[in-house]
Amino acid sequence: MKIHVEFNSIAEMVHFGKFVGNEAVQVPPSKKEEAQALAYKSAYERTEANLLRAYERLKELNNNPKIKKVIDEVAIEKHAKEWDEREKTKQEALENDDRFCFTVRTLNVLKAENVHTLKELLKHSESDLMKFTNMGKLSIKNIKEELAKHKLKLAGIGKK
Numbered sequence: 001m002k003i004h005v006e007f008n009s010i011a012e013m014v015h016f017g018k019f020v021g022n023e024a025v026q027v028p029p030s031k032k033e034e035a036q037a038l039a040y041k042s043a044y045e046r047t048e049a050n051l052l053r054a055y056e057r058l059k060e061l062n063n064n065p066k067i068k069k070v071i072d073e074v075a076i077e078k079h080a081k082e083w084d085e086r087e088k089t090k091q092e093a094l095e096n097d098d099r100f101c102f103t104v105r106t107l108n109v110l111k112a113e114n115v116h117t118l119k120e121l122l123k124h125s126e127s128d129l130m131k132f133t134n135m136g137k138l139s140i141k142n143i144k145e146e147l148a149k150h151k152l153k154l155a156g157i158g159k160k
Contacts, residue, residue, distance in 0.1 A: 100146040106139040118152075125155045 029037070061067050100118065102110075113132045115121050121143070129135050129143070147153055 100150070102146060103139065103142050105134075106142050109133070109135045109139060121154075122147075122152060123155055129154070 109132055110116075110121065112134075115124070126140060126144075129140055144154070
């Protein structure tokens, strides 16, 4: 059985606690502690209510067809920009031989076969390159490695 007792001083509380046992004594919270507890409880309830309302509103917005359309358009626009940037980089790489470190022998063989740009090189397949005079397996390996660094590759089989 628990009882509620108010004390005038801590000494009274300690004295009373010696005779009764600490479990039976309930120390009432101070006015300040009660006010803090009430403020925390109120703030928690408001926050929880606001979160629930926000969650419900988000569900409504996500189901709105106009919002879905805008979100889809934004996603498409973002992917289009990424695509344009990749293509621009790819185009620059095709026009600029200095970005690739082909061996001198490989460059000489390509020049002899009138392949002066990477754009022209990418039109050829590996079997086409093997038909070039003085083109060997090491030169083709060098070409494939340099293209792979820039995520490019030779054309399919037999295309020219």
